[in-house]
Amino acid sequence: MTARTAGRAGTDARIALSVRNLSKHYGGAIALADVSLTVRAGEVHALLGQNGCGKSTLIKSLTGVVIPDAGEVEVFGSPLHMPTTDPHTRGIAVIHQDIGLVDSMTVLENLGINARYGARLLSPVNVKKERAIYTDLMHRLGVEFDLDAEVSTLSPAERALLAVARAMRLMDGDSTEQLFILDEPTAALSKPEAARLLDLMRRVADLGAGVVFVSHRLSEVMEVCDRATVMRAGRDIVEVKVSETSRAELVAHMLGRRMDDFFPTPPAFTGGPARLMVDGLSGERVSQVSFSAHAGEVVGVTGLAGMGQEELPFLLFGEDSPTAGRIEVDGAPARFASPTAAIRAGVALVPGNRLRDGVWIAGTAEENVTLPVIDRFFGLFGIRTKAVQQRAFELMGQVDVSPNRPDYAMAGFSGGNQQKVVFAKWLQLEPGVLLLDEPTQGVDPGAAKALLNDAMVAAAAGSAVVVFSGEHELLAAICHRVIVLHHGQVIAELGRDSLTEHALLEACEAAPSEISVAA
Template structure:
């Protein structure tokens, strides 16, 4: 990116911040130029959220200086930051579902008539202009936000940010809940904003987005500034090393597999219209990747194998013998475990402790007369903490206080306590930072080496390619293509994911 004579849109110099005696930011300097996408990276707990909240007026720094357009500034509230041209699009969108698109965009600063009433027509016209500037001509300003998809709500949130004449937009994990097509559209919006001279702080764990969008990248670790570099001067390995403080030689530590006997076989299995005529086999020691776009049926297949949505036709065999899996409890008793895609809603009871969560799937085994043996439960939790490297103060810490990566390890520990033979993993590294991803991948590889048969469902193509012995691509509820590890390339698998109508041979 070309150097600009004008000052940065915003600049932080020597910023420090502590909470209850714990220092979370130490002497951080950071700036964003007009028309620049500046990526902010770091593991969970690195200080990214605190830094952007200082920019957004949520927190005030204990030390250091904030400058806007080269002039000293101080914000005591988010509204003051907005009035200074700084707007934030959080991962959890701050919209009112019962209000219209136009009403949400101008909430708190709607145009008014001379006599004080709301100027509805001007508000609708200006909302339309803002959405059109984002190439969002298809969004109706009069519909209620509650009727919109997540992707469209996000565009409303961005238009809302721009309604304050924002010169800096902070985007916090903006693609975390988006499908692939919506990610591409959001990236187009980011490029459009950059072209309009808006500065952007872009926070994401997704390296592909960082390299596609960013002009510069700043890395934080444990509250300290590790470095700021032009994106053209770094590669993924360098950024990962900066983030975690060590070299991660293998993001996907997949060893040569020793494939054993057939553990699971599906013959023409269907569930209504979401899973159609699926035939596949899964072997001991094998990682079978299931790839596909949102709506392809990949998660629905996992739910059918685990009995959450039992098969309506076809046959499932374990060790060559037909079985009827009528529910998750039956699947568990047959030696099948399932780590769901949404750990917060489906995998954990977040207010409860690590001890209580690890034992959830085996309460019947560690209870006597319906009373849980706390000694056995505690021993199970301590063993899991050691075995999976769960970073916690101890078994009595609430799971909600752990990072995303450590929460995912708790979910894994919970299901592995059932001593399964078949492990279904649905989006096992979604929403966790790059260092934790490498740790989870190492755990998965180690489990396969111990002989577990693993069904890996993922929307992240590098993960599927890097971890799988074979890959099946789903489309429209069917298997559209099958690849051995040697022939699975990003282009080939990616092309199969975007095709529809084809059906592969039984795999």
């Protein structure tokens, strides 16, 4: 039985969310044009669409972050007055990918922060009572937490589960008039971890809440959602029953055109000189890792969350310092003291967490995209502004950034379009070694294919491309071989002939003793 068929959507007649004719423009640009959306209680409803189609603007309108120009919203039959000032009191909770937990505090302390313990100086919190309430709530949700564990010890999926429990308590754990909006919650999770979160979403819906799932991972949408609303260019295009559609149809609605394959294929690779050689590399989470990547080759690195594939790209790029081991780039020793040294040696890293590692959010797109090469634009009288603008326009056009406005601040681009700017920034360097860390995180299927295609072109031109990802379908499609990490060590290597999504998952989940590394 799939998660979706286990649901009880259809038996609950209440409407959790009704959005009618919502509109919003930013300056001259229309972000939402007469958008309507209906989410029933007891259902998981997908909100889908290309990067920049208006999903976040819609959500932000519900929580008061954005003030819409026009439109009406009802939550469980009562009008929502906008701008919303306290969404929690109306039973609305938005759970973002960055879920705002404090690592050094315990689970209970984190839960307490948002139950406003600090504001209750005059009537101190009854810790025993809170503990009992949370234990009961988590029991109802079917999740288990040691309330005294430090949050830093939780896996990414557990952190997301905790965020859901926290939101439920905040909105009054006993009420069923709750609307959960999960904004790309699984984007950074490996498949088994994502499965736990999807399962939780289903349970929350089964308790009678309305759940909105914003995601670019359509396989998960097909698995867990009851219905989907697809937006395109600020409009709602269609509402479909997920059981009556296909992934290809959803993509066609999103893009306005059919897309036959979701991923490009790698260029033919028959061997080439090693551009990257890693020997016995160790860091905080990886231990004795050895592998190489050759000119023209696309190598994947994967593992379950926390197995070391998150740290490895930063060790290679000079952002973190290895504790042992050797790195060579094009035959020369290359333990970089800083990213600048790595870039000089022809290594580029497109990070997955663009907000933390990739984007200067206060800068313009033009400043971001030309940052690594700005010295090329110094003339007799300072920076040649026109030339910088022209170059940024060309680069952004190559990866299809929308809108192609180099003068816009990065904050004015949707998440996926920010990722495209980061891609453009690094591709222009024509790196010998291109490191891609979760390259399609938050990117719609059309743009993901285009970005990955750019990486394949780089490989065909002689770069060694290394892709670090928990998305096995992607790795199976674009890699010549994939290395699997388990507790920081390489435990398996799958060649092109044996590369399937299923084989990768099996390799990730198998105990090291069950698997041997290919010679």
